[in-house]
Amino acid sequence: MFLTATALAVGALAGGAWTGSAEASDGAPAEDQGFSFEALVRKMKDKASGAYDPHTPExxxxxLDLDYDQHRAIRFQPERAVWKDSGSNYRLQAFHPGWLYKESVELFEIVEGKARPIHFTGADFAYRKPLNPEEFEGIDLPGIAGFRLHHPLNTPDxxxxxIAFVGxxxxxxxxxxxxxxxxxxGLCIDTAIAGPEEFPRFTRFYLERPEKGAAELRLYAELESERVAxxxxxxVKPGLNTIVEVDAHIFLRGDVERLGIAPLTSMFLYxxxxxxxxxxxxxxxxxNDGLLILRRNGQRLWRPLRNPDKLAxxxxxxxxxxxxGLLQRDREFDHFQDTEAQYQRRPSLWIEPVKGWGRGHVMLAEIPADKEIYDNIAAFWxxxxxxxxxxxxxxxxRMIWGREPEPGTELAQVISTSTGHGGTAASDADPNLRKFxxxxxxxxxxxxxxxxxxxxxxxxxxxxxxxKQLQRLxxxxxxxxxxxxxxNASQPVEFILALQLEDADITETWMYQWSGNT
Known part of the structure; x- marks a missing residue:
C-alpha cells in the first residue's frame, strides 16, 4: 500500500465487456452476456455522468473481524486454481477478503466472447491455525480481495x-x-496535495480464458471512486522482462487537482x-534506487532516491x-546483505508511452519513513x-518489469551517489557544508x-x-x-551534473536535491 502525503499509513490493446444492456441489478453483467471492451468503455462513461455508487459485495x-495473523493464515489451495486442468500456460488463484481488504472485487471469465462469473467458496482455501477450519466449511464468498496469475516464468515445469492485483x-x-x-x-487522484488523497479501486475484472499454449493473457477492469470512472x-506478456500493455479510458465526474497517470509506488529507506x-x-x-527519465532528444535524467526528513x-x-521509471540499478548482494528480502532481485519498472502524451511533468514524491514496510516513494505523469x-x-x-528494462544507451551511466560531511577528513563537521x-x-x-x-x-x-574535483578511477x-x-537553509539545494567531451554530454544527467538531512 502507498503512504499518503498527509499521513504515514500503510496504505494495449485489443480484445473484448458485454454488448447489449442486460445486467444484474448491481450493474454486473448477467450470465453469458456478450463482451467487448468498447461496451465497457461506454458503460464507465455513462457511470461517470451520475453519482458515485460505492457498491461492493457485503x-x-x-x-471483517480477521486480524493480520488470522488473515495471513488463509491460503489458496493450488490444486483448485482456475485453468489448472485446461492445458493453459496460466493459472489463477484468489486472495481471501478480510482484514485490510474489506472491499471485495468480482471476477468474470470471458469464454467465446461471453462474460461468466467466477465463484469462490471456503473450499478453495486452507484455513490454518490459529483459525478453526470448521467455522469456514461451506461458506460462499461474495467476492475476493484480488487475484494472482501464475505462469512457468523461470522454469518450464x-x-x-x-502478476497480482490486490487492494x-x-x-x-x-x-x-x-x-x-x-x-x-491504475490511477492517482490528488496525491501529495494539501487535502486528502482519493484511492480509485478496481471493482470488477474480466479475464479472457487463455488458449492452450498461449504466450500472453488479456484482462479488463472497471475502476471507480467518488470523482472518477x-x-x-x-x-500481459511474460519474459525476461515482463511487459504489461495498458489502455486506460478515464472519465471524471468531479474536478481533480492532480491527476496521476501510470503511478509507481516503491520503498527507499536508506x-x-x-x-x-x-x-x-x-x-x-x-x-529501487533512482528515477530515470528519457527525453525525446535522447537525454537521460537520473535522480537518485532519498528518504527525506519532510515531504519532498x-x-x-x-x-x-x-x-x-523507478529502477533498481544496484544488483550486488554485498550492498544489501539481506538473505530474506533479497533487495538485489527487486524489479525495476519502466513506463513507455504509446503515442505522444503531450505536455506535462513527471512528479516524484519522497515521503519520510522509519520502517521498510512503508512505500514512501511515488512517481507518475x-x-x-x-x-x-x-x-x-x-x-x-507499456509497463516493462524486470532487472534491466530501461532502453540501451551509449551514454555513460551514474552508478553511485555518496554523501557525507564536507571538508577534509580531519575537519570538524559543518552542517551547512556537504560533500557529494x-x-x-x-x-x-x-x-x-x-x-x-x-x-x-x-x-x-x-x-x-x-x-570540485574530477577523477579517473x-x-x-x-x-x-x-x-x-x-x-538559504529553508530551501533545498538543487544539482544538475553531466560530463562533457568537446562540449557534448557523454554521460546521462545526474540530478539531486539536498534538503537538509542528506
Whole structure:
C-alpha cells in the first residue's frame, strides 16, 4: 500500500465487456452476456455522468473481524486454481477478503466472447491455525480481495507467481528471476496535495480464458471512486522482462487537482547516499534506487532516491517523454546483505508511452519513513491542463518489469551517489557544508585516459561550490567530488551534473536535491 502525503499509513490493446444492456441489478453483467471492451468503455462513461455508487459485495462479519495473523493464515489451495486442468500456460488463484481488504472485487471469465462469473467458496482455501477450519466449511464468498496469475516464468515445469492485483487499484508483476518489490496503480487522484488523497479501486475484472499454449493473457477492469470512472485493458506478456500493455479510458465526474497517470509506488529507506539515523548491519535497504527519465532528444535524467526528513516533491517538465521509471540499478548482494528480502532481485519498472502524451511533468514524491514496510516513494505523469468534471482522458502505455528494462544507451551511466560531511577528513563537521561524490561508468568513459579534456557541466541552485574535483578511477569509471555550502537553509539545494567531451554530454544527467538531512 502507498503512504499518503498527509499521513504515514500503510496504505494495449485489443480484445473484448458485454454488448447489449442486460445486467444484474448491481450493474454486473448477467450470465453469458456478450463482451467487448468498447461496451465497457461506454458503460464507465455513462457511470461517470451520475453519482458515485460505492457498491461492493457485503462480507460476512467473521471476515471483517480477521486480524493480520488470522488473515495471513488463509491460503489458496493450488490444486483448485482456475485453468489448472485446461492445458493453459496460466493459472489463477484468489486472495481471501478480510482484514485490510474489506472491499471485495468480482471476477468474470470471458469464454467465446461471453462474460461468466467466477465463484469462490471456503473450499478453495486452507484455513490454518490459529483459525478453526470448521467455522469456514461451506461458506460462499461474495467476492475476493484480488487475484494472482501464475505462469512457468523461470522454469518450464513450475508455475511461478507472475502478476497480482490486490487492494484498491494496486498491482505488481515480475520478470524472470525477480522477487516482488515496487507496485503500480491504475490511477492517482490528488496525491501529495494539501487535502486528502482519493484511492480509485478496481471493482470488477474480466479475464479472457487463455488458449492452450498461449504466450500472453488479456484482462479488463472497471475502476471507480467518488470523482472518477474508468475502463482498463491489460495485455500481459511474460519474459525476461515482463511487459504489461495498458489502455486506460478515464472519465471524471468531479474536478481533480492532480491527476496521476501510470503511478509507481516503491520503498527507499536508506542507501549509500542517504543512511543517517539507521543503525543497521545492512548497508542499503530499498526496492529501487533512482528515477530515470528519457527525453525525446535522447537525454537521460537520473535522480537518485532519498528518504527525506519532510515531504519532498520534484517536478520534471516534459513534452511527450520517451519513458520514465523507478529502477533498481544496484544488483550486488554485498550492498544489501539481506538473505530474506533479497533487495538485489527487486524489479525495476519502466513506463513507455504509446503515442505522444503531450505536455506535462513527471512528479516524484519522497515521503519520510522509519520502517521498510512503508512505500514512501511515488512517481507518475501529470498531464498539463485542468482535470475538470466531465472531461475524458485516454492513455496507452507499456509497463516493462524486470532487472534491466530501461532502453540501451551509449551514454555513460551514474552508478553511485555518496554523501557525507564536507571538508577534509580531519575537519570538524559543518552542517551547512556537504560533500557529494558521483561516479559515472560506461564505454565512452573507460576508453579515455586520465588526461582527456573531460569537464563537468554543473549547475547548483541555492548552493555555493567550495571545492570540485574530477577523477579517473581504476577500471575506467570517473567520479566528481563536490563540496557545497547551503545558502538559504529553508530551501533545498538543487544539482544538475553531466560530463562533457568537446562540449557534448557523454554521460546521462545526474540530478539531486539536498534538503537538509542528506
Amino acid at each position: 462480507l460476512p462479519q467473521k471476515f 513450475y508455475f511461478d507467481e507472475l 484498491a487499484s494496486y498491482f505488481r508483476a515480475l520478470g524472470k528471476g525477480d522477487v516482488y518489490g515496487l507496485s503500480a496503480r 474508468g475502463a482498463y485493458r491489460f495485455t 542507501g549509500e547516499n542517504d543512511r543517517l539515523g539507521f543503525d543497521d548491519y545492512r548497508p542499503e535497504v530499498h526496492d 516533491l520534484s517536478f520534471f517538465g516534459e513534452r511527450s517523454p520517451a519513458g520514465f 501529470v498531464p498539463e491542463g485542468d482535470a475538470k468534471a466531465g472531461s475524458e482522458h485516454r492513455f496507452s502505455y 561524490v558521483v561516479e559515472f561508468q560506461g564505454k565512452a568513459l573507460s576508453e579515455l585516459g586520465a588526461d582527456a579534456p573531460l569537464k563537468p557541466r554543473l549547475t547548483i541552485q541555492n548552493g555555493a561550490l567550495k571545492h 581504476e577500471g575506467g569509471s570517473w567520479r566528481v567530488v563536490l563540496d557545497v555550502a547551503r545558502e
